[in-house]
Amino acid sequence: MSDRPSEDDLIARYFAPLAGEGGLGLRDDAALISPPQGCEIVLTVDGLIAGVHFFAEDPPEAIAKKALRVNLSDLAAKGAAPLGFLLTLALPRDWKPDWLELFARGLGEDAAAFACPLLGGDTVSTPGPLTLSITALGAVPAGRMVPRDGARAGDALYVSGTIGDAALGLRERTAGLQSRDEPEGSRSNAAFLIDRYLAPQPRLALAQALREHASGAMDVSDGLVGDLAKMLRVSGASAEVDIARIPLSEAARAAIAGEPRLLETALTGGDDYEILASVPQGRALAFEGAAAAAGVAITRIGTVTTGQAAPTFRDARGAPMSFARGSFAHF
Amino acid sequence: MSDRPSEDDLIARYFAPLAGEGGLGLRDDAALISPPQGCEIVLTVDGLIAGVHFFAEDPPEAIAKKALRVNLSDLAAKGAAPLGFLLTLALPRDWKPDWLELFARGLGEDAAAFACPLLGGDTVSTPGPLTLSITALGAVPAGRMVPRDGARAGDALYVSGTIGDAALGLRERTAGLQSRDEPEGSRSNAAFLIDRYLAPQPRLALAQALREHASGAMDVSDGLVGDLAKMLRVSGASAEVDIARIPLSEAARAAIAGEPRLLETALTGGDDYEILASVPQGRALAFEGAAAAAGVAITRIGTVTTGQAAPTFRDARGAPMSFARGSFAHF
Numbered sequence: 278m279s280d281r282p283s284e285d286d287l288i289a290r291y292f293a294p295l296a297g298e299g300g301l302g303l304r305d306d307a308a309l310i311s312p313p314q315g316c317e318i319v320l321t322v323d324g325l326i327a328g329v330h331f332f333a334e335d336p337p338e339a340i341a342k343k344a345l346r347v348n349l350s351d352l353a354a355k356g357a358a359p360l361g362f363l364l365t366l367a368l369p370r371d372w373k374p375d376w377l378e379l380f381a382r383g384l385g386e387d388a389a390a391f392a393c394p395l396l397g398g399d400t401v402s403t404p405g406p407l408t409l410s411i412t413a414l415g416a417v418p419a420g421r422m423v424p425r426d427g428a429r430a431g432d433a434l435y436v437s438g439t440i441g442d443a444a445l446g447l448r449e450r451t452a453g454l455q456s457r458d459e460p461e462g463s464r465s466n467a468a469f470l471i472d473r474y475l476a477p478q479p480r481l482a483l484a485q486a487l488r489e490h491a492s493g494a495m496d497v498s499d500g501l502v503g504d505l506a507k508m509l510r511v512s513g514a515s516a517e518v519d520i521a522r523i524p525l526s527e528a529a530r531a532a533i534a535g536e537p538r539l540l541e542t543a544l545t546g547g548d549d550y551e552i553l554a555s556v557p558q559g560r561a562l563a564f565e566g567a568a569a570a571a572g573v574a575i576t577r578i579g580t581v582t583t584g585q586a587a588p589t590f591r592d593a594r595g596a597p598m599s600f601a602r603g604s605f606a607h608f
Numbered sequence: 609m610s611d612r613p614s615e616d617d618l619i620a621r622y623f624a625p626l627a628g629e630g631g632l633g634l635r636d637d638a639a640l641i642s643p644p645q646g647c648e649i650v651l652t653v654d655g656l657i658a659g660v661h662f663f664a665e666d667p668p669e670a671i672a673k674k675a676l677r678v679n680l681s682d683l684a685a686k687g688a689a690p691l692g693f694l695l696t697l698a699l700p701r702d703w704k705p706d707w708l709e710l711f712a713r714g715l716g717e718d719a720a721a722f723a724c725p726l727l728g729g730d731t732v733s734t735p736g737p738l739t740l741s742i743t744a745l746g747a748v749p750a751g752r753m754v755p756r757d758g759a760r761a762g763d764a765l766y767v768s769g770t771i772g773d774a775a776l777g778l779r780e781r782t783a784g785l786q787s788r789d790e791p792e793g794s795r796s797n798a799a800f801l802i803d804r805y806l807a808p809q810p811r812l813a814l815a816q817a818l819r820e821h822a823s824g825a826m827d828v829s830d831g832l833v834g835d836l837a838k839m840l841r842v843s844g845a846s847a848e849v850d851i852a853r854i855p856l857s858e859a860a861r862a863a864i865a866g867e868p869r870l871l872e873t874a875l876t877g878g879d880d881y882e883i884l885a886s887v888p889q890g891r892a893l894a895f896e897g898a899a900a901a902a903g904v905a906i907t908r909i910g911t912v913t914t915g916q917a918a919p920t921f922r923d924a925r926g927a928p929m930s931f932a933r934g935s936f937a938h939f
Contacts, residue, residue: 285838304756304757304842305686305755305756305757305826305842306652306682306685306686306756306826306827307650307651307652307682307683307685307686307688307753308650308651308652309648309649309650309651309748309753310648310649310651311648311649311750312643312648312649317640317641317642317643318640318641318642318643318649319638319639319640320638320639320640320641320694320727320728320743320745321637321638321639321728322694322695322696322728322729322730322741322743323696323730324696324697324698324730324731324732324741325732326698326732326733326734326735326736328735329732329733329734329735330732351637351638352638354637354638355636355637355638357638363651363653363743364653365653365654365655365696365741366655367655367657367739396651397651397652397653398653399653399654399655399741400655401655401656401657401660401661402657402660403657403660403736403737403739404657404659404660404736404737405657405734405735405736405737405739406734406735406736408698408734408736408739410653410655410696410730410741412651412653412694412743414651417640419642422638422640424636425635425636425637426635426636495636495637496637507616511635511636
């Protein structure tokens with residue numbers, strides 16, 4: 278191991294260049310942040326493990342970016358602006374400096390792109406698979422964090438972006454790689470879906486609109502059907518969702534047209550990292566305007582209702598759809 | 609796996625009871641803290657892996673407590689008071705509910721004992737060994753965090769508690785278990801040392817004295833010799849240390865008396881989780897008084913000097929001691 282850098286060398290070489298002001302050059306035991314005046318701190322943490330949450334052979338930059346972005350997506354859903362993050366990186370014993378350089382480069386690109394500097398971390402060695410844990414911090418004006426449990430009967434339900442791409446992309450990734458003789462169009466559709474799986478887009482631009490108008494929000498990480506059920510359960514409400522209104526990408530529509538049972542995959546699969554929000558009827562137009570001004574596509578998919586039942590997803594004829602599997606769980 | 613609780617059930621059953629106010633019952637995507645007026649937030653993170661940082665067969669309560677305490681030790685060294693922590697828990701696939709119940713119990717006992725509530729977390733499944741990452745948050749009055757790089761020539765050097773117990777305890781743990789025919793006294797010494805390895809004591813009671821009097825501080829986690837060298841390197845200083853003044857427990861003295869080369873183990877081994885601090889001469893007496901009032905034993909072991917050289921450790925005759933291995937690295 279003598280040709281390998283020590284932990285201190287590794288931090289100095291790969292991670293110190295990514296450190297924000299509060300990271301103290303990663304030379305202290307701890308990081309320090311000064312919360313913006315009048316703000317509270319929102320905290321979120323996600324663990325990701327090779328072979329469970331991503332493929333060990335994914336590009337190192339993509340692994341790094343996804344690990345940060347899934348946390349940024351949580352901050353966005355809470356209406357928070359990023360302050361920075363801490364990284365625990367458990368490297369398998371055969372790690373390569375080239376891999377780590379690309380990982381740090383990807384992480385640095387996203388830290389800059391999303392104004393979320395590295396504050397600190399811990400690098401350890403594991404006999405197991407590559408394991409990451411990122412804790413991200415954000416700021417919200419005091420009292421203004423958007424809760425998960427705020428949906429009330431009558432509220433409009435919105436999602437950002439398109440739903441199901443990542444779940445279909447994961448399927449392409451694992452099953453579709455053999456079928457190289459597909460026509461050009463389906464190959465580019467597959468590439469789009471795989472990219473949506475690899476590179477989620479945290480909807481930080483929507484944070485202010487959510488803070489100002491949403492009664493409740495969460496990010497969709499374990500599938501729309503299961504996550505909506507979770508949000509309504511803690512809110513003590515139910516919902517009616519119009520399946521025809523759920524926003525699907527061209528690529529997802531094409532996949533579902535060819536294989537209708539993939540609609541269920543799209544609605545129950547994980548890794549969307551889009552925002553699900555409830556908005557009081559009286560604020561719905563204002564929310565739509567604020568989202569448009571922020572450049573984030575949102576779509577009204579249904580309405581919160583009274584009751585404790587799981588939300589009802591209705592097809593174009595009004596028939597409720599049932600799902601074999603409500604929620605994708607990484608656990 | 610159908611007899612196993614889901615991730616949500618598991619959180620509700622084992623971890624929600626540990627949640628502080630800011631943890632929002634662990635039912636939201638994120639935690640929320642309101643920083644105390646006039647304070648900055650100190651952040652620290654440590655990853656711990658079964659077979660690397662602890663033994664998988666250690667008592668689950670002890671694993672949980674050590675994971676939290678190593679972070680609390682960092683907060684103490686920075687002069688911070690705990691606000692709470694976030695936990696990433698990657699469970700191996702054969703995890704047992706009984707194990708998790710004991711783990712959560714130990715974590716809850718220490719969260720209460722050290723006033724450091726659980727704020728949030730992520731529980732995932734790993735094909736590898738049990739892996740933990742804890743991010744702890746603390747508060748310090750703005751501008752008062754004790755830095756690592758503040759040691760200046762002329763400052764007195766102090767350590768808290770006793771040094772080397774954990775390294776000798778780890779040795780007893782791995783090598784000493786065969787020798788059951790030892791006399792009663794050495795068995796109880798071994799038990800003491802092993803306990804010091806398993807259950808570090810975060811010196812949070814010393815935080816205020818450090819804030820008021822220390823120019824620099826860190827916690828000793830990778831061995832006194834290596835950690836002092838790190839602190840002085842970033843401070844741009846050197847030091848003279850009087851080995852005879854380094855505080856050793858009765859058990860450590862007995863072990864070293866029987867096997868003199870264990871002195872090096874004690875001074876370079878890891879896991880002490882004691883505080884190393886530099887204090888300007890003019891504040892040394894006040895620091896000693898404040899530490900005594902806080903009930904934390906501290907010992908002056910040397911003096912910071914000018915220069916860039918590694919610190920010199922001198923024996924009773926004034927001869928410098930050399931170490932085969934400067935620092936214990938988990939990495």
